[in-house]
Amino acid sequence: MMKKLKEAFTFICSSDVWRMALLWTIALLFSYFQLLKNTIFGSKSTTSSSSNHSHTHRPVCVITGATSGLGKASAFKLSKKGFYVVLVGRSSHLLSKTLNEIKRQNADARLKAFEVDMSSFQSVLKFRNSLEQWLLESDLHSSIQLLVNNAGILATSSRPTFEGFDRMIATNYVGAFSLTKLLLPLLRNSHVPSRVVNVTSFTHRAAFAGRFDMDSVTGVNFSRSKQYPCARVYEYSKLCLLLFSYELHRQLHLTDDSHHISVVAVDPGAVETNIMHELPSYIQVMAICSLKILRLMQSPEDAAESVLDAALAPPEMSGKYFFGRKGRSIESSALSRDPELAKELWDTSCLIFNELQQTHIG
Numbered sequence: 302m303m304k305k306l307k308e309a310f311t312f313i314c315s316s317d318v319w320r321m322a323l324l325w326t327i328a329l330l331f332s333y334f335q336l337l338k339n340t341i342f343g344s345k346s347t348t349s350s351s352s353n354h355s356h357t358h359r360p361v362c363v364i365t366g367a368t369s370g371l372g373k374a375s376a377f378k379l380s381k382k383g384f385y386v387v388l389v390g391r392s393s394h395l396l397s398k399t400l401n402e403i404k405r406q407n408a409d410a411r412l413k414a415f416e417v418d419m420s421s422f423q424s425v426l427k428f429r430n431s432l433e434q435w436l437l438e439s440d441l442h443s444s445i446q447l448l449v450n451n452a453g454i455l456a457t458s459s460r461p462t463f464e465g466f467d468r469m470i471a472t473n474y475v476g477a478f479s480l481t482k483l484l485l486p487l488l489r490n491s492h493v494p495s496r497v498v499n500v501t502s503f504t505h506r507a508a509f510a511g512r513f514d515m516d517s518v519t520g521v522n523f524s525r526s527k528q529y530p531c532a533r534v535y536e537y538s539k540l541c542l543l544l545f546s547y548e549l550h551r552q553l554h555l556t557d558d559s560h561h562i563s564v565v566a567v568d569p570g571a572v573e574t575n576i577m578h579e580l581p582s583y584i585q586v587m588a589i590c591s592l593k594i595l596r597l598m599q600s601p602e603d604a605a606e607s608v609l610d611a612a613l614a615p616p617e618m619s620g621k622y623f624f625g626r627k628g629r630s631i632e633s634s635a636l637s638r639d640p641e642l643a644k645e646l647w648d649t650s651c652l653i654f655n656e657l658q659q660t661h662i663g
C-alpha cells in the first residue's frame with residue numbers, strides 16, 4: 302500500500318503528468334481551433350470516394366491493434382463498408398473475442414485474424430508471409446487495398462524489445478514502418494487504387510524538436526534517461542509516424558506509382574479507450590473527467606468515423622492530415638511538415654529496416 306502511494310506520488314510529481322495535462326490539452330485545443338478556422342474561412346471537406354463494396358470483389362483491409370478501442374470500432378465499420386477485414390492483434394484470445402463480436406453485429410462480415418506483436422520485427426515479418434500464404438490459398442487476389450497502422454501504446458516504462466528497441470517506439474513507429482514496407486508489394490498489386498492510413502495524434506504538436514539518428518529512432522537514447530520520459534516518447538513516436546506518412550506520400554508520387562498508392566494520416570482526437578491503462582488509475586479518471594467536461598472526449602465508435610473518412614477519401618487527398626471527422630483535414634505541426642527531417646527519418650528507418658531484415662532473413 303505504502304509502495305503504491307509512493308509510486309503514485311512520484312508519478313504525479315513527474316514532468317510527464319504536467320506535460321500530458323497542459324501541453325496535450327493545448328495541442329488538442331489548437332487542433333480544434335484550426336478546424337474552426339478552416340470551417341469559417343471555407344476550407345473544403347472531402348466526401349468518401351467509395352461506399353459499400355459488392356460480395357464478389359471485396360477489397361482487403363489490414364488493420365493493426367484491432368482488438369480494442371479505435372481499432373476494434375474501425376474494424377467493425379470497415380466490415381460494414383464491405384471490406385474483407387484482416388484483424389491484427391497481439392492476443393489470440395482477444396482476436397477471437399473481437400471476431401465473434403463483429404460477426405454478432407454484422408453477420409455478413411468477412412474476417413480473418415492474425416496474431417502479431419507489432420513491436421517485434423520477427424513477428425511482423427512472419428505475418429507478411431502468413432498473409433501472402435492465406436491470400437494465395439483463398440480465392441482472393443494476391444493484393445490488399447487498405448492498410449491501417451493503428452496499433453499503439455502509451456507505456457510508462459521502457460521495457461526493451463527482443464531487438465533492444467524501446468517498446469513504445471517499436472510498437473507505435475518502427476512496427477508500422479516495417480509493416481508498410483513489407484506490404485507495399487501487395488498494395489501495389491491492387492487492381493484499384495490502394496491506401497495506407499497511419500493513426501497519429503494531436504500530441505505530436507508537443508514535440509518541439511527531434512533527432513532522427515539510430516539511437517533516437519530505436520528509442521535507445523530515451524531508455525538511458527534516469528526517469529523514463531513516457532509523454533515525450535509517445536509524442537516523438539507520433540511525430541515520426543506523421544513525418545513518415547508525408548515522406549512515403551512524396552516517395553510514391555515521385556515514382557511510376559503516382560496516385561496508385563495514397564497515404565494519409567489521421568488523428569482521431571481524444572477517445573475513451575484503453576490507451577491510458579498503464580497510467581495510475583486516479584490520473585486516468587482525472588483525464589477522462591476533464592476531457593468530458595470540456596466536451597472533447599469521444600467514444601471509439603464516433604472516433605472511428607475519422608478512420609473511415611481517411612480510408613475512403615479520394616486518392617487526391619494523399620499526404621493530408623485528417624482531423625475532426627466529416628472528411629476534414631487540417632495542418633499538422635511545422636516540425637512534422639519539414640521535408641528535410643522527414644528524409645532524415647526515412648533514411649534512418651530504412652537502415653534499421655535493412656539491418657533487421659538481414660538479421661532475420663540472412
Ligand SMILES: NC(=O)c1ccc[n+]([C@@H]2O[C@H](COP(=O)([O-])OP(=O)(O)OC[C@H]3O[C@@H](n4cnc5c(N)ncnc54)[C@H](OP(=O)(O)O)[C@@H]3O)[C@@H](O)[C@H]2O)c1
Pocket residue numbers: 365366367368369370371372389390391392395417418419420421451452453454472500501502503568569570571572573574575576577
Ligand atoms: N485514445 C486516444 O485518445 C487517442 C488519441 C490519438 C491517437 N490515438 C491512437 O489511436 C490508436 C489506437 O489506440 P486506442 O486509443 O484505441 O488504444 P487501445 O484501446 O489501447 O488500443 C490499442 C490497440 O493496439 C494493440 N497493441 C498494442 N501493442 C501491440 C503490439 N505490440 N502488437 C499488436 N497490437 C498491439 C492493442 O492490443 P491489446 O488489445 O492486446 O492491448 C489494442 O488493440 C493508437 O495508435 C493511439 O496512439 C489514440
